Amino acid sequence: xxxxxxxxxxxxxxxxxxxxxxxxxxxxxxxxxxxxxxxxxxxxxxxxxxxxxxxxxxxxxxxxxxxxxxxxxxxxxxxxxxxxxxxxxxxxxxxxxxxxxxxxxxxxxxxxxxxxxxxxxxxxxxxxxxxxxxxxxxxxxxxxxxxxxxxxxxxxxxxxxxxxxxxxxxxxxxxxxxxxxxxxxxxxxxxxxxxxxxxxxxxxxxxxxxxxxxxxxxxxxxxxxxxxxxxxxxxxxxxxxxxxxxxxxxxxxxxxxxxxxxxxxxxxxxxxxxxxxxxxxxxxxxxxxxxxxxxxxxxxxxxxxxxxxxxxxxxxxxxxxxxxxxxxxxxxxxxxxxxxxxxxxxxxxxxxxxxxxxxxxxxxxxxxxxxxxxxxxxxxxxxxxxxxxxxxxxxxxxxxxxxxxxxxxxxxxxxxxxxxxxxxxxxxxxxxxxxxxxxxxxxxx
Numbered sequence: 001x002x003x004x005x006x007x008x009x010x011x012x013x014x015x016x017x018x019x020x021x022x023x024x025x026x027x028x029x030x031x032x033x034x035x036x037x038x039x040x041x042x043x044x045x046x047x048x049x050x051x052x053x054x055x056x057x058x059x060x061x062x063x064x065x066x067x068x069x070x071x072x073x074x075x076x077x078x079x080x081x082x083x084x085x086x087x088x089x090x091x092x093x094x095x096x097x098x099x100x101x102x103x104x105x106x107x108x109x110x111x112x113x114x115x116x117x118x119x120x121x122x123x124x125x126x127x128x129x130x131x132x133x134x135x136x137x138x139x140x141x142x143x144x145x146x147x148x149x150x151x152x153x154x155x156x157x158x159x160x161x162x163x164x165x166x167x168x169x170x171x172x173x174x175x176x177x178x179x180x181x182x183x184x185x186x187x188x189x190x191x192x193x194x195x196x197x198x199x200x201x202x203x204x205x206x207x208x209x210x211x212x213x214x215x216x217x218x219x220x221x222x223x224x225x226x227x228x229x230x231x232x233x234x235x236x237x238x239x240x241x242x243x244x245x246x247x248x249x250x251x252x253x254x255x256x257x258x259x260x261x262x263x264x265x266x267x268x269x270x271x272x273x274x275x276x277x278x279x280x281x282x283x284x285x286x287x288x289x290x291x292x293x294x295x296x297x298x299x300x301x302x303x304x305x306x307x308x309x310x311x312x313x314x315x316x317x318x319x320x321x322x323x324x325x326x327x328x329x330x331x332x333x334x335x336x337x338x339x340x341x342x343x344x345x346x347x348x349x350x351x352x353x354x355x356x357x358x359x360x361x362x363x364x365x366x367x368x369x370x371x372x373x374x375x376x377x378x379x380x381x382x383x384x385x386x387x388x389x390x391x392x393x394x395x396x397x398x399x400x401x402x403x404x405x406x407x408x409x410x411x412x413x414x415x416x417x418x419x420x421x422x423x424x425x426x427x428x429x430x431x432x433x434x435x436x437x438x439x440x441x442x443x444x445x
């Protein structure tokens with residue numbers, strides 16, 4: 001007898017465990033004192049792969065957003081709603097609440113093979129079990145929402161703030177509100193969130209094509225169950241004796257989205273592949289492969305392999321590669337100190353001895369994790385003297401400091417115009433490798 005393939009459900013569970021471990025540990029990993037990923041509104045910083053970018057360096061954010069959306073388009077075109085079934089927290093939490101807490105632990109539901117039948121809440125014991133299930137999940141939601149906030153508030157800061165929660169009411173409010181919403185969503189809204197609220201279901205209908213991976217019912221083997229208008233026909237086994245579908249309804253009962261996969265592609269389908277497992281178990285008893293498989297309509301129709309590389313997917317991969325290259329180049333050119341030079345409203349001032357003074361405001365921003373003292377020199381005009389500052393400027397880590405700068409030149413300096421271009425090198429006196437060059441002008445009468 002033909003045995004069923006390894007259940008997709010168990011592979012999903014393994015994926016959930018790996019994803020949970022990675023997402024939980026990631027905020028605790030630091031490279032050179034910086035997070036792998038952190039968007040801190042408190043410190044006004046973006047940490048990306050161990051590199052910290054200040055508020056004035058958030059030029060990477062648009063590229064991150066573009067990468068996010070293009071990545072979603074690519075994954076949807078390639079694998080349909082694979083994210084929904086295999087990576088989305090909504091699906092993961094529903095498995096924990098419905099299949100683990102309600103079914104396995106509290107026995108509120110009979111078994112996970114029938115997700116269509118709701119518990120009988122006319123029994124007081126079931127009401128108590130439901131209340132207990134919600135309470136248990138709320139604890140899980142608190143842990144999950146804290147992990148989510150770790151990507152906006154470093155874990156060390158989060159735990160320090162929570163020692164005195166009333167002094168950090170905004171953070172405490174976000175934590176509790178997220179946990180309460182997740183609990184309400186998972187325990188009461190359930191799959192209605194995926195069907196009616198989540199916009200991803202609407203996006204997929206635009207991005208799908210006949211080569212997109214999805215759960216597909218093989219009408220050639222099983223028989224047609226629904227007509228083109230979606231109306232139910234006679235059961236397949238009554239239409240033709242050659243039809244292999246026995247109308248056992250197992251693929252329908254196990255579906256968390258409450259759809260019949262034999263109807264064709266539907267927006268509600270989250271690609272969890274529970275229907276594939278259910279049909280595989282039934283058809284294995286007849287020594288036949290499953291009538292529902294994770295494939296594409298074209299592959300099923302032509303009995304061929306799924307075409308992964310095609311115009312749409314190749315185009316998305318090229319765009320993603322270009323964006324990653326741009327981000328890599330821009331990130332590698334990150335300056336350890338940011339300096340902005342503004343000229344004073346007074347262009348210049350002529351002293352009694354004929355010397356000419358120019359006034360500037362230098363804004364130093366130390367993007368390093370250590371304090372540094374900054375000085376500067378003029379590279380292309382030896383005759384211009386630095387009157388102020390007379391000593392290096394101390395700037396603490398992450399701090400911004402404004403410094404008034406006065407440059408003086410002897411009137412005898414040779415010039416053919418009323419402005420002289422200046423190349424200025426700003427450097428850290430305690431770290432020779434930290435230096436940047438800026439350009440400005442020196443105004444003359």
